[in-house]
Amino acid sequence: MVSVGSVARVLVAATARALRGADCADLSHPSTAGRFPGAPEPVRRAAVVRAAGRVALSVDQAAAVDAERVAGWLVDQYPAAGRFPGAVLGSAHGSAAHLAVALGVPWLPAGFEVTAHWNDGAVDRPDRARDHGAALAGRLLRGNDDVHVRQVHCPATRGALAGATVSLAVRWRRVPAAYARFLADRLDPGAPVLLLRDARTWPVGDAGGGHSFQVGCPASGLDPVDFHPDAPALRQVLRCAGGDSGRWDPPQVSVPRAPAENGVESGFEVSLRDWAVRRGHPVRRVLVPRxxxxxxxxxxxxxxxxxxxxxxxxxxxxxxxxxxxxxxxxxxxxxxxxxxxxxxxxxxxxxxxxxxxxxxxxxxxxxxxxxxxxxxxxxxxxxxxxxxxxxxxxxxxxxxxxxxxxxxxxxxxxxxxxxxxxxxxxxxxxxxxxxxxxxxxxxxxxxxxxxx
Structure with a gap:
């Protein structure tokens, strides 16, 4: 259910291995985006889309996502015995994994990424991507009332894949039960919990209901204005991805400065603090501007x-x-x-x-x-x-x-x-x-x- 190439998944795997004294020699899952560098660009794009189709979730599989089971799978990556002098939770960041290893503690993400099929998609139609993603998110949310789904349509980071699949950042709105059990069972008495929050913002369309949508993302290296239909950067990105900037019609923005996709839901922090107070664990927050x-x-x-x-x-x-x-x-x-x-x-x-x-x-x-x-x-x-x-x-x-x-x-x-x-x-x-x-x-x- 968790996207194979997502950074959060790799960071959990790398941190868990380091705490066991093992390296990442077995982490061999590259992104599908660049497996065919020698082919002409149209051929490469088509091959990339076919490869992505083999790992993306179907509509029915996306509806079957169980966020609580995902949380259990994440904590199960860590050694089954022993206690830790703390824990690091929050936004995905490679230095968070290094920090956790220096402390000798686990790192756990505040969300995970899901990639699902978009069979009749188009990289230059973010409006249609939003509609398809909203339908997927609605089915996913029916079985997971404790998450928020942020959809990201970014051809600058995903290329042609943005027209064949949709990317959903599933963020917990409260600490999942599997995390709470893991922390209760494995932390030393009074051990602190660090919460890292990515403080970057991005324009978002949010009509309520647990699904929000953003065009572009901070990780693209571009600014929100670069995703305007008249922006030269967008024209270049869409041309490379096989799209047409003349068809680009992004949905309306309702929140000009919302936390970007790598942020942490405010409810997650509130529930973490509530849990920590009851258990006697101090919570320290690290707010990361960039x-x-x-x-x-x-x-x-x-x-x-x-x-x-x-x-x-x-x-x-x-x-x-x-x-x-x-x-x-x-x-x-x-x-x-x-x-x-x-x-x-x-x-x-x-x-x-x-x-x-x-x-x-x-x-x-x-x-x-x-x-x-x-x-x-x-x-x-x-x-x-x-x-x-x-x-x-x-x-x-x-x-x-x-x-x-x-x-x-x-x-x-x-x-x-x-x-x-x-x-x-x-x-x-x-x-x-x-x-x-x-x-x-x-x-x-x-x-x-x-x-x-």
């Missing part, structure tokens, strides 16, 4: 953590999207910086952070190819500029770079690259939560990171 702010703060935290354990903290790996491996990072004593995706904005933020940081002796860069063309993606020269910050070692993964940006690389590629790094064991002892929060506050407050 993904790169948490990435930079977590990288700084790792550097301090490694140096406090007598390690150099002088080797950096710049990860991207699903290309990450928290266990290999800890095993090699690396500092991780996570880019949400391959947009110029994400890569520029990494450059600015590196420019203002103490130099690293080595910089390894793992650029995840987005799989679809877009004017917002960073070129390979910009990724090479990130690697150039290394004083002695500067490495850009050639496999990820080959065929960039329309190829696709599985998560296990990050494992293959990081296995080549020298061992730096034993790993530092887990960070206490209060020490980690102090480090996040010291590093991120100036950039808008709010820790409460």
């Amino acid at each position: 993904p790169e702010v948490l990435s930079a703060a977590t990288a700084d935290l790792y550097r301090g953590w490694l140096r406090a354990a007598g390690k150099t903290g002088d080797r950096l790996v710049v990860e991207c999207g699903r290309l990450l491996d928290p266990w290999q990072v800890v095993r090699a004593g690396l500092v991780p910086y996570w880019c949400e995706n391959a947009t110029r904005r994400s890569v520029s933020a990494a450059e600015w952070w590196l420019a203002g940081s103490e130099p690293f002796s080595s910089v390894d860069v793992l650029p995840e190819p987005p799989g679809v063309p877009s004017p917002a993606w960073a070129g390979l020269p910009q990724w090479l500029a990130v690697a150039a910050f290394g004083r002695r070692r500067r490495a850009l993964d050639r496999v990820a770079a080959r065929g960039y940006p329309v190829t696709s690389v599985p998560t296990r590629r990050a494992t293959e690259v990081l296995r080549g790094q020298a061992y730096d064991l034993p790993a530092p002892p887990p960070l206490p939560v209060d020490v980690a929060l102090a480090a996040l506050r010291a590093s991120g407050t100036g950039q808008g990171l709010l820790v409460t």
Whole structure:
């Protein structure tokens, strides 16, 4: 039921493996968006759509989604025995997984992604996508009254798939019972719970009933105005996806600044606090204005953590999207910086952070190819500029770079690259939560990171 290529699914798998002392060598599910880089563009688009059809849910399967069973499946990824000194919940972010591993605690998402068929779809008809998604969401909501469904129609990130499938971000409006049982059974007495919230906003159409709709998304690297019918960026995106900007007629926006698809429902936070008060667990909230702010703060935290354990903290790996491996990072004593995706904005933020940081002796860069063309993606020269910050070692993964940006690389590629790094064991002892929060506050407050 959970989309194979969704970031949240990969992050849970990677965090669970790291807590067991295992890497991500078995995570081999690439996106369907870029499996055919050598074919002419129309042929490639058709092949991509056929491949997506084999993994997307049918209408009946989407109606059968059980959000509570999904929550149970997520917590079952973690080791079956032992207790944890805390937990991290909330928005999907690669540095949240790294933070959880440094703390020695699980990470759990506040929602999950579902991809369903749209048999008569068109990438340039967001109005029809909204109508089809609303019907799907209505059937899904009949069996799940504790979720909100945010539909995202974004040809800039999904390419031709936006005309063949619909993407539904299913967000819990209260802590699911499986999460509550897991936390009650597995947390140490009085252990804190961290809630990470992505604070980005986006224009949304919400007529009520538990389904909302947005055209485009922050992860596209574009602004809401770039999805206007007259925008040059939209014309280029639709042309690459096989669409026509002349037919683009987005639905009306009712909420100009709603939490974007990676946000956390307010009811989820309220119910988490209520549960925590009854159980005697403090809840700490980390509000993230932009993904790169948490990435930079977590990288700084790792550097301090490694140096406090007598390690150099002088080797950096710049990860991207699903290309990450928290266990290999800890095993090699690396500092991780996570880019949400391959947009110029994400890569520029990494450059600015590196420019203002103490130099690293080595910089390894793992650029995840987005799989679809877009004017917002960073070129390979910009990724090479990130690697150039290394004083002695500067490495850009050639496999990820080959065929960039329309190829696709599985998560296990990050494992293959990081296995080549020298061992730096034993790993530092887990960070206490209060020490980690102090480090996040010291590093991120100036950039808008709010820790409460």
